[in-house]
Amino acid sequence: xxxxxxxxxxxxxxxxxxxxxxxxxxxxxxxxxxxxxxxxxxxxxxxxxxxxxxxxxxxxxxxxxxxxxxxxxxxxxxxxxxxxxxxxxxxxxxxxxxxxxxxxxxxxxxxxxxxxxxxxxxxxxxxxxxxxxxxxxxxxxxxxxxxxxxxxxxxxxxxxxxxxxxxxxxxxxxxxxxxxxxxxxxxxxxxxxxxxxxxxxxxxxxxxxxxxxxxxxxxxxxxxxxxxxxxxxxxxxxxxxxxxxxxxxxxxxxxxxxxxxxxxxxxxxxxxxx
Amino acid sequence: xxxxxxxxxxxxxxxxxxxxxxxxxxxxxxxxxxxxxxxxxxxxxxxxxxxxxxxxxxxxxxxxxxxxxxxxxxxxxxxxxxxxxxxxxxxxxxxxxxxxxxxxxxxxxxxxxxxxxxxxxxxxxxxxxxxxxxxxxxxxxxxxxxxxxxxxxxxxxxxxxxxxxxxxxxxxxxxxxxxxxxxxxxxxxxxxxxxxxxxxxxxxxxxxxxxxxxxxxxxxxxxxxxxxxxxxxxxxxxxxxxxxxxxxxxxxxxxxxxxx
Numbered sequence: 001x002x003x004x005x006x007x008x009x010x011x012x013x014x015x016x017x018x019x020x021x022x023x024x025x026x027x028x029x030x031x032x033x034x035x036x037x038x039x040x041x042x043x044x045x046x047x048x049x050x051x052x053x054x055x056x057x058x059x060x061x062x063x064x065x066x067x068x069x070x071x072x073x074x075x076x077x078x079x080x081x082x083x084x085x086x087x088x089x090x091x092x093x094x095x096x097x098x099x100x101x102x103x104x105x106x107x108x109x110x111x112x113x114x115x116x117x118x119x120x121x122x123x124x125x126x127x128x129x130x131x132x133x134x135x136x137x138x139x140x141x142x143x144x145x146x147x148x149x150x151x152x153x154x155x156x157x158x159x160x161x162x163x164x165x166x167x168x169x170x171x172x173x174x175x176x177x178x179x180x181x182x183x184x185x186x187x188x189x190x191x192x193x194x195x196x197x198x199x200x201x202x203x204x205x206x207x208x209x210x211x212x213x214x215x216x217x218x219x220x221x222x223x224x225x226x227x228x229x230x231x232x233x234x235x236x237x238x239x240x241x242x243x244x245x246x247x248x249x250x251x252x253x254x255x256x257x258x259x260x261x262x263x264x265x266x267x268x269x270x271x272x273x274x
Numbered sequence: 275x276x277x278x279x280x281x282x283x284x285x286x287x288x289x290x291x292x293x294x295x296x297x298x299x300x301x302x303x304x305x306x307x308x309x310x311x312x313x314x315x316x317x318x319x320x321x322x323x324x325x326x327x328x329x330x331x332x333x334x335x336x337x338x339x340x341x342x343x344x345x346x347x348x349x350x351x352x353x354x355x356x357x358x359x360x361x362x363x364x365x366x367x368x369x370x371x372x373x374x375x376x377x378x379x380x381x382x383x384x385x386x387x388x389x390x391x392x393x394x395x396x397x398x399x400x401x402x403x404x405x406x407x408x409x410x411x412x413x414x415x416x417x418x419x420x421x422x423x424x425x426x427x428x429x430x431x432x433x434x435x436x437x438x439x440x441x442x443x444x445x446x447x448x449x450x451x452x453x454x455x456x457x458x459x460x461x462x463x464x465x466x467x468x469x470x471x472x473x474x475x476x477x478x479x480x481x482x483x484x485x486x487x488x489x490x491x492x493x494x495x496x497x498x499x500x501x502x503x504x505x506x507x508x509x510x511x512x513x514x515x516x517x518x519x520x521x522x523x524x525x526x527x528x529x530x531x532x533x534x
Binding site: 076079081104107108111112115116118120122123124125126127128129131132135136137139140141142145148149166168169170171184185188 | 288292413414415418419435436438439440442443446486489490492493494495496497498499500503504505506508
């Protein structure tokens with residue numbers, strides 16, 4: 001299996017790629033188009049090297065890699081928090097640059113459509129109570145107070161955390177924190193979910209709930225990009241897997257079945273013991 | 275361990291603040307303004323009886339708010355004995371006036387000295403009681419949000435809220451660091467070794483807090499933060515709040531007038 005670009009056209013209209021009988025197969029337009037991306041911390045320590053990747057609307061993609069392979073950095077770049085040292089990232093047909101985010105309209109639209117759930121829930125949950133946490137994003141986007149209240153209540157209901165509304169983040173268990181972290185962006189109803197190691201530190205029951213949540217989002221037509229090293233969840237949440245190697249480069253991509261069956265690939269990517 | 279104790283105290287305060295009780299039912303903004311007015315009355319009063327009445331009123335409010343009285347009194351007076359007591363003590367002996375008690379080494383306690391020390395201690399005791407009562411009957415988050423009523427800018431309130439939130443995180447982290455050290459320690463450490471280790475722990479904690487703060491900023495940006503926070507509060511003044519407000523104003527006015 002070789003690393004391959006999954007497609008590379010820009011624009012927002014669907015694209016006919018094939019036909020099976022009377023069924024037309026439409027290739028959905030890319031949400032993210034990453035080309036030759038390089039990123040170094042402090043201009044010295046490489047985090048990503050020549051990564052190229054295309055993500056399509058409604059796709060459930062897993063970025064698989066060992067610790068330090070650059071998964072979290074890639075998600076932060078896709079969320080417009082870091083910017084490439086080299087190469088480019090095009091999102092919704094627009095190049096992601098610091099200048100682009102200076103534009104109020106673009107920033108609003110991008111932040112409304114793309115949400116990142118950080119690996120460490122303690123970083124994600126910075127407000128003093130769960131209710132305030134959930135209200136933070138809708139408020140920053142300038143929604144009316146009534147709309148904010150309605151979205152917060154809806155997110156509390158959807159994730160079954162109504163009882164936690166007045167609790168402080170430090171009073172929550174790991175599983176509860178993860179639910180609140182997801183709820184904190186659910187209020188925005190994003191089109192694209194970026195999830196960084198979502199199953200890290202969760203017990204089996206919470207992990208099962210999380211996998212259901214990810215699949216529900218996928219079924220609702222949302223694009224879900226999950227960075228993980230947990231081989232146990234890949235099959236349950238991915239339609240496509242992109243593997244980042246130890247050298248911070250994309251080393252393979254394919255279906256979960258293809259990737260998980262390739263032991264040599266998993267061993268060389270330090271995802272499996274030789 | 276002290277860190278455990280601090281965390282426990284904070285959790286206890288949150289628990290009492292969320293239980294049903296007289297003060298817990300009132301609007302936090304009203305409680306903040308009322309607390310400031312009572313502090314003003316305590317500060318302006320020159321009549322010891324008025325201050326004593328106000329102190330007992332605080333005890334009664336604590337009782338009706340289902341705060342364990344022994345805990346409440348201990349929390350207030352333990353602090354005062356150590357800090358304010360040290361400042362008030364010399365006033366007993368050095369203030370000139372009619373002698374009440376003769377002590378060894380030529381020391382005397384005068385009537386004026388006793389009154390001055392009592393005034394000082396009761397003023398501080400009543401003021402601290404007001405503040406402790408506010409914190410024990412109002413979730414800290416609501417206290418912070420209510421600061422808006424004092425025209426404190428939202429960005430300052432946001433920073434205070436985040437500081438409170440991350441102090442807990444860093445306390446947990448410090449606790450874990452000390453416990454992990456304890457579990458690996460095979461012998462008692464000597465003074466210099468201990469100091470070196472504490473310095474290293476402080477450095478690690480500082481690095482961790484810097485790392486967390488930059489990640490938190492990214493998390494804020496990711497959710498639309500543009501360096502100016504938009505906030506909202508959900509408080510609503512009910513009839514009972516307005517009525518309580520009027521009562522507080524009348525009581526404070528009476529205390530100031532009687533205490534002249």
